[in-house]
Amino acid sequence: xxxxxxxxxxNEKGCTLTIQRHAVLExxxxxxxxxxVEKIYYSLKEKFSTxxxxxxxxxxxxxxxxxxxxEITIEKGxxxxxxxxxxxxxxxxxxxxxxxxxDVVGCPLAGKKMIDGHKIEExxxxxxxxxxxxxxxxG
Amino acid sequence: xxxxxxxxxxNEKGCTLTIQRHAVLExxxxxxxxxxVEKIYYSLKEKFSTxxxxxxxxxxxxxxxxxxxxEITIEKGxxxxxxxxxxxxxxxxxxxxxxxxxDVVGCPLAGKKMIDGHKIEExxxxxxxxxxxxxxxxG
DNA sequence: ATCTAACATTAGAACAATTCTAAGTCAAGA
DNA sequence: TCTTGACTTAGAATTGTTCTAATGTTAGAT
Numbered sequence: 001x002x003x004x005x006x007x008x009x010x011n012e013k014g015c016t017l018t019i020q021r022h023a024v025l026e027x028x029x030x031x032x033x034x035x036x037v038e039k040i041y042y043s044l045k046e047k048f049s050t051x052x053x054x055x056x057x058x059x060x061x062x063x064x065x066x067x068x069x070x071e072i073t074i075e076k077g078x079x080x081x082x083x084x085x086x087x088x089x090x091x092x093x094x095x096x097x098x099x100x101x102x103d104v105v106g107c108p109l110a111g112k113k114m115i116d117g118h119k120i121e122e123x124x125x126x127x128x129x130x131x132x133x134x135x136x137x138x139g
Numbered sequence: 140x141x142x143x144x145x146x147x148x149x150n151e152k153g154c155t156l157t158i159q160r161h162a163v164l165e166x167x168x169x170x171x172x173x174x175x176v177e178k179i180y181y182s183l184k185e186k187f188s189t190x191x192x193x194x195x196x197x198x199x200x201x202x203x204x205x206x207x208x209x210e211i212t213i214e215k216g217x218x219x220x221x222x223x224x225x226x227x228x229x230x231x232x233x234x235x236x237x238x239x240x241x242d243v244v245g246c247p248l249a250g251k252k253m254i255d256g257h258k259i260e261e262x263x264x265x266x267x268x269x270x271x272x273x274x275x276x277x278g
Numbered sequence: 279a280t281c282t283a284a285c286a287t288t289a290g291a292a293c294a295a296t297t298c299t300a301a302g303t304c305a306a307g308a
Numbered sequence: 309t310c311t312t313g314a315c316t317t318a319g320a321a322t323t324g325t326t327c328t329a330a331t332g333t334t335a336g337a338t
Contacts, residue, residue, distance in 0.1 A: 016334070018286065037324080052288045057325065073212050074263070077296065078324065091257050102254050106184030108245040109266070115241050117271030118230050124265040126211070129249070140294080157315065191302085191317045196296065216325070217295065285334075292327070303316070308309100 001027045001085075006068045013066065020051055024059040028069055028083040034090070034099035036078050074099060087123055093131035100131060112127045140224075142168045145207045152205065156170075159190055163198040167208055167222040173229070173238035175217050213238060213265045226262055232270035239270060 006025060011017050023044055028035070035043070041056045060081055063069045072080040074092040080099055082090075087110065091100040104125070113120055145164060150179050162183055167174070174182070180195045183194055202208045211219040213231040219238055221229075226249065230239040243264070252259055 016285070018333085020287070050288070052290090053324095054326075054328095055287055058286085071215070073215055073265075074208070076212050076218060077216065079215065091254065093257070094260075100255070100257065102257070104247055104254075106245075106247040106301085108243060115230065115243075115266065116239070117274075118232070118239065118241070118266075119266040119269045119274055120266055121233075122266070124263075124267060126212075126263040126265060127254065127257075127259055127261070128263060129260040130258045135256075135258055155314070158303095159316070189317070191319090192295095193297080193299095194316055194319085197315085279338105281338075282336090283334100284336105285332105288330085289333090292325105293314070294323100294325080296321105296323075298321070299319090301317085304314085306312090306314105308311080 010063075010066060010068065015062070015066065020048065020055050021059050021062070022095060023048060024056060025063060025068065025083075028081060032083060032101075034072060034080040034082050036075075038078070040081065072099060072126075073124065075129070088126060089125040091127045091129065091131065093134055094128060095130055095137075096106040097116070098133075102127065114127050149202075149205060149207065154201070154205065158185065159194050160198050160201070162187060162190070163195060164202060164207065167220060171222060171240075173211055173219040173221050175214075175219050177217070179220065187190075196213045211238060211265075212263065213267075228264040228266060230268065230270065230274055233267060234269055234273040234276075237270060237272075241266065 003026060007017060009023065012020070024040065027040055027044060037060065039058060040060070041051070041053055044051050044056065060069065064071050067085060070082040070085050072082055072090055074080065074090055075097060084101070089102045089104045091102045093100070107125070108124060109115070109120070142165060146156060147243060148160065149160070151164055163179065168181060176195060176199065179199070179254070180190070180192055183190050183195065199208065199210070203210050209221040209224050211221055211229055213219065213229055214236060228241045228243045230241045232239070246264070248254070248259070248262060
């Protein structure tokens with residue numbers, strides 16, 4: 001789903017399309033590195049010097065609630081965000097703190113709506129380890 | 140793996156078995172509710188009134204590094220811990236903030252050591268939604 | 279085009295979770 | 309007993325997130 005499709009969807013659902021909301025979504029569209037809130041905030045500050053942290057947090061929460069972006073709680077104590085909402089796994093390298101996308105096929109939970117009587121609304125399959133780049137550094 | 144086995148393993152690996160470390164591990168052994176650090180700290184305070192937060196954090200980190208307990212980053216901004224380290228999924232209810240164990244068989248990642256050139260050290264399969272108890276409350 | 283009410287943004291304070299620090303305690307070996 | 313190193317403590321500091329009150333913006337009604 002490209003940027004314009006998401007912006008249109010937001011608009012059609014009655015959400016005001018402010019310059020800040022546009023900027024946050026566009027930033028995530030252009031930066032598929034699973035940035036933290038801090039990273040998003042300081043990057044946007046370069047273009048929009050008066051943007052506030054509260055707006056960034058509010059906007060990320062809003063976009064998440066519209067199902068247009070994904071929140072990632074893989075790193076202890078800080079949030080990352082992902083433009084891509086299609087189900088996929090995330091790999092976190094505890095050496096460089098980088099989040100990678102990984103594709104895993106054949107997940108038995110795919111498409112399931114319920115488990116043990118609980119209603120499934122979101123999947124967050126996280127994998128922790130050392131990434132290929134950091135493995136090379138070591139040796 | 141029962142409590143004594145874990146304590147013995149700690150000891151054999153040369154780790155000093157202080158009363159605080161014993162207490163933290165025992166608390167997790169007896170409370171399989173995936174408690175937060177705050178919960179662990181205040182519960183232990185009742186028995187050991189001078190135990191400090193730093194010790195609880197240090198001990199949880201130490202036990203985690205020995206592979207004896209599992210850290211859970213399913214809830215935004217706060218840590219939960221689990222005595223059980225055998226691979227299993229966690230379900231988080233965003234209404235009551237409770238963490239449940241769920242068994243999922245047939246995970247294609249089970250036993251895998253590598254993915255996309257990254258070294259897998261830990262799996263954290265999280266599922267978010269509304270738990271069976273909260274579903275009943277609603278209606 | 280103007281008004282207005284609802285909504286959005288801002289700056290910074292407040293809050294919550296975690297980590298750090300420096301002083302004190304404890305245990306084991308010389 | 310003294311020393312050394314490891315552990316714990318209390319509280320300060322830091323970090324990440326949320327709240328607040330004032331200000332700014334928008335869309336719809338007139």
